[in-house]
Amino acid sequence: MSLFVADRLVKRFGGLLATDAVSLAVDHGEVHALIGPNGAGKTTLVNLISGLLPADAGRLVLDGVELTAMAPHRRVQHGLSRCFQITSVFGGRSVFDNLLLAVQAHAGSSFRFLRRRAAETGLHRQALELAQTLGLETVLHRVAATLPHGLQRRLDLALALAARPKLLLLDEPMAGMGPDDSQQMVALIGRLRERTAILLIEHDMDAVFQLADRISVLDYGRVLACGDPASIRAHPQVRAVYLGTEEGM
Ligand SMILES: Nc1ncnc2c1ncn2[C@@H]1O[C@H](COP(=O)(O)OP(=O)(O)OP(=O)(O)O)[C@@H](O)[C@H]1O
Numbered sequence: 001m002s003l004f005v006a007d008r009l010v011k012r013f014g015g016l017l018a019t020d021a022v023s024l025a026v027d028h029g030e031v032h033a034l035i036g037p038n039g040a041g042k043t044t045l046v047n048l049i050s051g052l053l054p055a056d057a058g059r060l061v062l063d064g065v066e067l068t069a070m071a072p073h074r075r076v077q078h079g080l081s082r083c084f085q086i087t088s089v090f091g092g093r094s095v096f097d098n099l100l101l102a103v104q105a106h107a108g109s110s111f112r113f114l115r116r117r118a119a120e121t122g123l124h125r126q127a128l129e130l131a132q133t134l135g136l137e138t139v140l141h142r143v144a145a146t147l148p149h150g151l152q153r154r155l156d157l158a159l160a161l162a163a164r165p166k167l168l169l170l171d172e173p174m175a176g177m178g179p180d181d182s183q184q185m186v187a188l189i190g191r192l193r194e195r196t197a198i199l200l201i202e203h204d205m206d207a208v209f210q211l212a213d214r215i216s217v218l219d220y221g222r223v224l225a226c227g228d229p230a231s232i233r234a235h236p237q238v239r240a241v242y243l244g245t246e247e248g249m
Protein backbone atom coordinates (compact mmCIF):
# COMPACT_ATOMS: atom_id res chain seq x y z
CA MET A 1 0.00 0.00 0.00
CA SER A 2 1.21 3.52 -0.76
CA LEU A 3 2.45 5.71 2.08
CA PHE A 4 0.63 8.73 0.70
CA VAL A 5 -2.32 9.14 -1.63
CA ALA A 6 -3.84 12.27 -3.12
CA ASP A 7 -7.15 11.33 -4.68
CA ARG A 8 -8.80 13.50 -7.34
CA LEU A 9 -7.79 16.85 -5.82
CA VAL A 10 -9.49 19.91 -7.26
CA LYS A 11 -8.63 23.59 -6.81
CA ARG A 12 -10.21 26.51 -8.63
CA PHE A 13 -9.04 30.11 -8.64
CA GLY A 14 -12.12 31.89 -10.00
CA GLY A 15 -12.56 30.52 -13.51
CA LEU A 16 -9.16 28.83 -13.54
CA LEU A 17 -8.97 25.13 -12.79
CA ALA A 18 -5.45 25.09 -11.28
CA THR A 19 -5.76 21.51 -10.01
CA ASP A 20 -7.97 19.32 -12.17
CA ALA A 21 -8.75 16.04 -10.38
CA VAL A 22 -5.11 15.25 -9.61
CA SER A 23 -4.35 11.81 -8.19
CA LEU A 24 -0.87 10.90 -7.01
CA ALA A 25 0.71 8.26 -4.79
CA VAL A 26 4.05 8.20 -2.99
CA ASP A 27 5.50 4.94 -1.66
CA HIS A 28 7.69 4.37 1.39
CA GLY A 29 11.29 5.33 0.60
CA GLU A 30 10.34 6.86 -2.74
CA VAL A 31 11.53 10.11 -4.27
CA HIS A 32 8.59 11.12 -6.45
CA ALA A 33 9.30 14.10 -8.69
CA LEU A 34 6.59 16.45 -9.88
CA ILE A 35 7.50 18.31 -13.03
CA GLY A 36 5.71 20.47 -15.56
CA PRO A 37 5.92 23.84 -17.25
CA ASN A 38 5.48 27.18 -15.44
CA GLY A 39 1.92 27.60 -14.27
CA ALA A 40 1.11 23.88 -14.55
CA GLY A 41 -0.09 23.82 -10.92
CA LYS A 42 2.85 22.25 -9.07
CA THR A 43 3.05 24.77 -6.22
CA THR A 44 -0.74 24.82 -5.93
CA LEU A 45 -0.68 21.05 -5.47
CA VAL A 46 1.98 21.30 -2.74
CA ASN A 47 -0.10 23.99 -1.03
CA LEU A 48 -3.16 21.72 -1.12
CA ILE A 49 -1.16 18.82 0.33
CA SER A 50 0.42 20.88 3.12
CA GLY A 51 -2.93 22.53 3.89
CA LEU A 52 -1.87 26.09 3.09
CA LEU A 53 -4.77 26.12 0.62
CA PRO A 54 -8.11 24.33 1.14
CA ALA A 55 -9.03 21.90 -1.64
CA ASP A 56 -12.40 22.28 -3.38
CA ALA A 57 -12.68 18.50 -3.67
CA GLY A 58 -10.64 15.35 -3.25
CA ARG A 59 -8.96 13.45 -0.44
CA LEU A 60 -5.51 13.18 1.13
CA VAL A 61 -4.38 10.15 3.11
CA LEU A 62 -0.95 9.73 4.77
CA ASP A 63 -0.05 6.42 6.37
CA GLY A 64 -3.71 5.52 6.81
CA VAL A 65 -4.66 8.89 8.33
CA GLU A 66 -7.07 11.17 6.49
CA LEU A 67 -5.52 14.66 6.28
CA THR A 68 -8.12 16.29 4.06
CA ALA A 69 -9.77 18.55 6.65
CA MET A 70 -6.76 18.96 8.97
CA ALA A 71 -5.05 22.28 9.73
CA PRO A 72 -1.45 22.54 8.45
CA HIS A 73 0.20 22.13 11.88
CA ARG A 74 -1.77 18.96 12.55
CA ARG A 75 -0.65 17.56 9.19
CA VAL A 76 2.93 18.17 10.38
CA GLN A 77 2.17 16.22 13.56
CA HIS A 78 0.95 13.35 11.40
CA GLY A 79 4.18 13.23 9.43
CA LEU A 80 3.85 15.75 6.61
CA SER A 81 6.62 18.32 6.45
CA ARG A 82 7.50 20.90 3.85
CA CYS A 83 10.67 22.83 3.47
CA PHE A 84 10.31 26.14 5.29
CA GLN A 85 11.13 29.29 3.43
CA ILE A 86 14.14 31.22 4.67
CA THR A 87 11.88 33.72 6.47
CA SER A 88 10.90 31.09 9.03
CA VAL A 89 14.49 30.68 10.22
CA PHE A 90 15.35 32.74 13.30
CA GLY A 91 17.90 34.80 11.38
CA GLY A 92 19.52 36.40 14.41
CA ARG A 93 20.09 33.08 16.20
CA SER A 94 22.83 30.54 15.60
CA VAL A 95 22.41 27.50 13.38
CA PHE A 96 22.51 25.31 16.48
CA ASP A 97 19.80 27.35 18.26
CA ASN A 98 17.57 27.05 15.21
CA LEU A 99 18.05 23.29 15.12
CA LEU A 100 17.48 22.95 18.87
CA LEU A 101 14.29 25.02 18.76
CA ALA A 102 12.96 22.93 15.89
CA VAL A 103 13.80 19.65 17.62
CA GLN A 104 12.20 20.90 20.85
CA ALA A 105 9.05 21.99 19.05
CA HIS A 106 8.52 18.49 17.69
CA ALA A 107 9.75 16.47 20.67
CA GLY A 108 6.17 16.13 21.91
CA SER A 109 5.70 13.67 24.71
CA SER A 110 8.76 11.55 24.02
CA PHE A 111 10.81 13.38 26.67
CA ARG A 112 8.04 13.90 29.21
CA PHE A 113 9.17 11.11 31.52
CA LEU A 114 12.86 11.95 31.44
CA ARG A 115 14.53 14.19 33.95
CA ARG A 116 15.22 17.65 32.66
CA ARG A 117 18.96 17.17 32.24
CA ALA A 118 18.48 13.91 30.34
CA ALA A 119 15.82 15.47 28.14
CA GLU A 120 18.12 18.38 27.27
CA THR A 121 20.95 16.02 26.43
CA GLY A 122 18.64 14.05 24.15
CA LEU A 123 17.47 17.18 22.35
CA HIS A 124 21.05 18.43 21.92
CA ARG A 125 22.03 15.07 20.47
CA GLN A 126 19.18 15.21 17.97
CA ALA A 127 20.09 18.76 16.93
CA LEU A 128 23.71 17.70 16.37
CA GLU A 129 22.66 14.63 14.45
CA LEU A 130 20.57 16.81 12.10
CA ALA A 131 23.52 19.16 11.63
CA GLN A 132 25.69 16.19 10.67
CA THR A 133 23.11 14.80 8.25
CA LEU A 134 22.93 18.12 6.43
CA GLY A 135 26.65 18.92 6.59
CA LEU A 136 26.17 21.90 8.91
CA GLU A 137 28.50 20.82 11.72
CA THR A 138 31.20 23.33 10.80
CA VAL A 139 28.80 26.30 10.91
CA LEU A 140 26.87 25.47 14.10
CA HIS A 141 27.75 28.74 15.80
CA ARG A 142 27.27 31.01 12.82
CA VAL A 143 24.32 33.42 12.89
CA ALA A 144 21.76 31.82 10.55
CA ALA A 145 21.08 34.96 8.50
CA THR A 146 24.79 35.33 7.64
CA LEU A 147 25.08 31.89 5.99
CA PRO A 148 25.53 31.75 2.23
CA HIS A 149 22.42 30.80 0.24
CA GLY A 150 23.33 27.13 -0.24
CA LEU A 151 23.84 26.58 3.50
CA GLN A 152 20.64 28.45 4.37
CA ARG A 153 18.72 26.05 2.13
CA ARG A 154 20.36 23.14 3.92
CA LEU A 155 19.31 24.64 7.25
CA ASP A 156 15.74 24.89 5.90
CA LEU A 157 15.91 21.23 5.07
CA ALA A 158 17.28 20.35 8.52
CA LEU A 159 14.41 22.25 10.16
CA ALA A 160 11.85 20.42 8.05
CA LEU A 161 13.46 17.10 9.05
CA ALA A 162 13.29 18.00 12.74
CA ALA A 163 9.58 17.19 12.54
CA ARG A 164 10.55 13.59 11.64
CA PRO A 165 8.35 13.56 8.55
CA LYS A 166 7.08 10.48 6.79
CA LEU A 167 6.61 12.58 3.67
CA LEU A 168 8.73 15.64 2.91
CA LEU A 169 7.53 18.20 0.34
CA LEU A 170 10.31 20.06 -1.46
CA ASP A 171 9.34 22.89 -3.82
CA GLU A 172 12.37 23.77 -5.95
CA PRO A 173 15.10 23.10 -3.35
CA MET A 174 17.78 23.90 -5.95
CA ALA A 175 16.30 27.29 -6.90
CA GLY A 176 18.89 30.06 -7.08
CA MET A 177 21.84 27.71 -6.53
CA GLY A 178 25.00 27.46 -8.56
CA PRO A 179 26.13 24.09 -9.95
CA ASP A 180 28.27 23.15 -6.91
CA ASP A 181 25.55 23.84 -4.34
CA SER A 182 22.99 22.08 -6.56
CA GLN A 183 25.13 18.98 -6.84
CA GLN A 184 25.63 18.88 -3.06
CA MET A 185 21.90 19.29 -2.54
CA VAL A 186 21.20 16.41 -4.95
CA ALA A 187 23.56 14.19 -2.96
CA LEU A 188 21.92 15.21 0.35
CA ILE A 189 18.38 14.62 -0.89
CA GLY A 190 19.47 11.24 -2.23
CA ARG A 191 20.59 10.24 1.27
CA LEU A 192 17.40 11.54 2.91
CA ARG A 193 15.27 8.85 1.27
CA GLU A 194 16.46 6.50 4.01
CA ARG A 195 14.46 8.56 6.54
CA THR A 196 11.51 9.91 4.60
CA ALA A 197 9.63 9.67 1.35
CA ILE A 198 9.97 12.82 -0.75
CA LEU A 199 7.73 14.69 -3.17
CA LEU A 200 10.16 16.82 -5.15
CA ILE A 201 9.23 19.73 -7.39
CA GLU A 202 12.20 20.81 -9.43
CA HIS A 203 12.88 22.49 -12.76
CA ASP A 204 16.48 21.21 -12.86
CA MET A 205 15.99 18.12 -15.02
CA ASP A 206 19.46 16.76 -14.27
CA ALA A 207 18.55 16.74 -10.58
CA VAL A 208 15.13 15.22 -11.28
CA PHE A 209 16.54 12.38 -13.36
CA GLN A 210 19.30 11.70 -10.83
CA LEU A 211 16.95 11.52 -7.87
CA ALA A 212 13.49 10.40 -8.92
CA ASP A 213 12.22 6.85 -8.61
CA ARG A 214 9.04 7.99 -10.30
CA ILE A 215 7.97 11.15 -12.08
CA SER A 216 4.54 12.73 -12.48
CA VAL A 217 4.11 15.37 -15.14
CA LEU A 218 1.57 18.14 -14.62
CA ASP A 219 0.21 20.23 -17.45
CA TYR A 220 -2.69 22.67 -17.16
CA GLY A 221 -3.54 21.27 -13.73
CA ARG A 222 -3.80 17.67 -14.95
CA VAL A 223 -1.49 14.68 -14.61
CA LEU A 224 -0.24 14.19 -18.16
CA ALA A 225 1.91 11.16 -17.33
CA CYS A 226 3.29 9.20 -14.40
CA GLY A 227 6.02 6.59 -14.54
CA ASP A 228 9.66 5.71 -14.06
CA PRO A 229 12.25 8.18 -15.42
CA ALA A 230 12.94 6.17 -18.59
CA SER A 231 9.28 5.99 -19.58
CA ILE A 232 8.78 9.71 -18.87
CA ARG A 233 11.82 10.62 -20.94
CA ALA A 234 10.40 8.63 -23.86
CA HIS A 235 6.78 9.83 -23.47
CA PRO A 236 5.73 11.63 -26.69
CA GLN A 237 3.26 14.03 -25.03
CA VAL A 238 5.76 14.91 -22.30
CA ARG A 239 8.41 15.59 -24.92
CA ALA A 240 5.94 17.79 -26.79
CA VAL A 241 5.20 19.83 -23.66
CA TYR A 242 8.91 20.41 -23.03
CA LEU A 243 9.87 21.00 -26.66
CA GLY A 244 10.78 24.59 -27.30
CA THR A 245 11.41 25.39 -23.65
CA GLU A 246 14.91 25.79 -22.26
CA GLU A 247 14.32 22.87 -19.91
CA GLY A 248 15.79 20.13 -22.06
CA MET A 249 15.06 16.56 -21.12
N1 LIG B 1 -3.58 32.41 -5.29
C1 LIG B 1 -3.85 32.33 -6.61
N2 LIG B 1 -4.88 33.04 -7.14
C2 LIG B 1 -5.15 32.95 -8.46
N3 LIG B 1 -4.47 32.19 -9.33
C3 LIG B 1 -3.43 31.48 -8.86
C4 LIG B 1 -3.06 31.51 -7.48
N4 LIG B 1 -1.99 30.71 -7.31
C5 LIG B 1 -1.71 30.19 -8.51
N5 LIG B 1 -2.57 30.65 -9.45
C6 LIG B 1 -2.59 30.26 -10.86
O1 LIG B 1 -2.71 28.83 -10.90
C7 LIG B 1 -1.90 28.29 -11.92
C8 LIG B 1 -0.92 27.32 -11.33
O2 LIG B 1 0.07 28.05 -10.60
P1 LIG B 1 1.24 27.35 -9.78
O3 LIG B 1 1.96 28.43 -9.05
O4 LIG B 1 0.67 26.24 -8.98
O5 LIG B 1 2.14 26.77 -10.96
P2 LIG B 1 3.57 26.09 -10.87
O6 LIG B 1 3.47 24.81 -11.64
O7 LIG B 1 4.06 26.02 -9.48
O8 LIG B 1 4.46 27.12 -11.70
P3 LIG B 1 6.04 27.50 -11.55
O9 LIG B 1 6.78 26.41 -12.28
O10 LIG B 1 6.15 28.80 -12.27
O11 LIG B 1 6.36 27.60 -10.10
C9 LIG B 1 -1.27 29.46 -12.65
O12 LIG B 1 -2.07 29.79 -13.75
C10 LIG B 1 -1.30 30.56 -11.60
O13 LIG B 1 -1.34 31.84 -12.21
Ligand SMILES: [Mg+2]
Binds near residue numbers: 042043044
Ligand atom coordinates in the same frame (compact mmCIF):
# COMPACT_ATOMS: atom_id res chain seq x y z
MG1 LIG C 1 5.74 26.80 -8.47
